Amino acid sequence: MAPSTASPGNPKMPDLMFSSAAILGTGSFGTALAHLIGQKLHEVVLVGRDAAVVEAINQTHHNPRYLAGASLPPSVVATTELQDAVRHPLIVFGVPTSATRQVAHSLAQHGLPETTVLLSCAKGIERGTGDRMSVILREECPANPIAVLSGPNHAEEISQDLATCAVIGCRDEQLATLLQQLFTAPHFRSYTSDDLAGIELGGAIKNVYAIAAGITLGLGLGDNAIAALVTRALAEMTRLGTHLGGRIETFAGLSGVGDLIATCFSEHSRNHRVGKALGEGQSLDDAVNSLGMVAEGVPNTLSIYEAARTAGVRTPIIDAVHAILYKDMPAAKALSELLNRDPRPETD
Ligand SMILES: NC(=O)C1=CN([C@@H]2O[C@H](COP(=O)(O)OP(=O)(O)OC[C@H]3O[C@@H](n4cnc5c(N)ncnc54)[C@H](O)[C@@H]3O)[C@@H](O)[C@H]2O)C=CC1
Numbered sequence: 265m266a267p268s269t270a271s272p273g274n275p276k277m278p279d280l281m282f283s284s285a286a287i288l289g290t291g292s293f294g295t296a297l298a299h300l301i302g303q304k305l306h307e308v309v310l311v312g313r314d315a316a317v318v319e320a321i322n323q324t325h326h327n328p329r330y331l332a333g334a335s336l337p338p339s340v341v342a343t344t345e346l347q348d349a350v351r352h353p354l355i356v357f358g359v360p361t362s363a364t365r366q367v368a369h370s371l372a373q374h375g376l377p378e379t380t381v382l383l384s385c386a387k388g389i390e391r392g393t394g395d396r397m398s399v400i401l402r403e404e405c406p407a408n409p410i411a412v413l414s415g416p417n418h419a420e421e422i423s424q425d426l427a428t429c430a431v432i433g434c435r436d437e438q439l440a441t442l443l444q445q446l447f448t449a450p451h452f453r454s455y456t457s458d459d460l461a462g463i464e465l466g467g468a469i470k471n472v473y474a475i476a477a478g479i480t481l482g483l484g485l486g487d488n489a490i491a492a493l494v495t496r497a498l499a500e501m502t503r504l505g506t507h508l509g510g511r512i513e514t515f516a517g518l519s520g521v522g523d524l525i526a527t528c529f530s531e532h533s534r535n536h537r538v539g540k541a542l543g544e545g546q547s548l549d550d551a552v553n554s555l556g557m558v559a560e561g562v563p564n565t566l567s568i569y570e571a572a573r574t575a576g577v578r579t580p581i582i583d584a585v586h587a588i589l590y591k592d593m594p595a596a597k598a599l600s601e602l603l604n605r606d607p608r609p610e611t612d
Pocket residue numbers: 289290291292293294312313314330358359360361362363367385386387388417418419420556557558560
């Protein structure tokens with residue numbers, strides 16, 4: 265690996281294009297990102313905890329367990345050793361939100377250099393603290409430059425080189441531009457922003473609405489119902505997200521309405537699939553177990569519901585999903601209660 269050098273202007277900033285990277289998490293998104301940036305870097309190390317998945321990646325350059333359609337370039341190697349990540353100038357977090365704090369803590373204990381850039385891609389907030397992932401990374405690795413990436417980015421489509429866009433959130437403009445260069449490909453366009461809160465909150469909150477959209481489908485409702493749901497979900501996401509620190513325009517962007525549309529209308533979305541199973545009458549346990557992958561909206565319905573209650577923000581759709589998932593309310597009853605609330609103006 266040719267390490268990046270530090271900029272004389274900013275000792276924390278690599279002034280060259282990244283030469284290599286580590287991606288934490290050998291799941292769907294980690295694999296899709298390895299496919300994407302593995303074509304641009306001469307070394308990408310995928311770090312996973314499952315030895316069988318790691319071995320399959322190294323032997324076949326595919327990940328049949330999580331993303332069967334993805335082919336991985338020769339630059340991508342997998343390992344179970346977290347220690348291997350710390351020699352790379354960029355570490356991408358592709359583990360679920362529930363694992364981010366513990367993984368970041370372990371990294372810090374493995375001698376993480378202060379110049380290493382940490383890029384969070386997980387979509388959720390921490391239960392109990394309500395912390396966004398970039399806040400957790402700041403707490404666990406206080407000296408490191410931190411950025412986030414989000415948008416309508418189904419792993420299945422990225423790994424097939426199907427076109428999409430993402431937004432990279434970073435307060436350091438120079439670093440944002442470096443990351444934008446790395447996450448640019450003929451089929452992948454990146455934008456930059458300094459609104460980390462807005463980007464992360466949009467990505468987290470939309471997962472709850474993707475479950476709601478799946479429930480709507482599972483209940484056999486039509487296109488009008490899903491369109492109405494997504495529209496009111498955007499209003500609710502914006503109300504809650506701005507209250508929690510995001511900027512209003514960010515919720516109208518890729519990580520807000522963009523990802524909301526992608527997950528509410530796509531069968532690729534695991535959250536959507538869980539919702540559909542619930543709408544069809546399956547139990548939450550059965551729906552999650554048959555998925556075999558992370559559906560962030562399931563734990564995040566709890567963490568986001570709690571954050572909304574603490575903030576005192578009105579969130580009827582999140583409350584309805586919370587009641588279906590965690591209070592055994594039948595989906596049809598939750599829908600009826602949502603529709604029969606007191607009338608109100610559209611824009612208050
Ligand atoms: N799959 C997708 O299309 C996208 C996913 N994301 C986000 O990326 C994050 C990861 O999701 P996916 O890759 O889709 O999930 P996944 O279920 O496909 O894979 C999760 C990976 O994380 C690992 N993992 C789970 N718990 C762990 C722990 N405690 N410590 C270390 N590793 C652990 C698993 O072994 C697995 O390799 C989520 O926050 C998700 O919202 C973001 C954009 C798109």
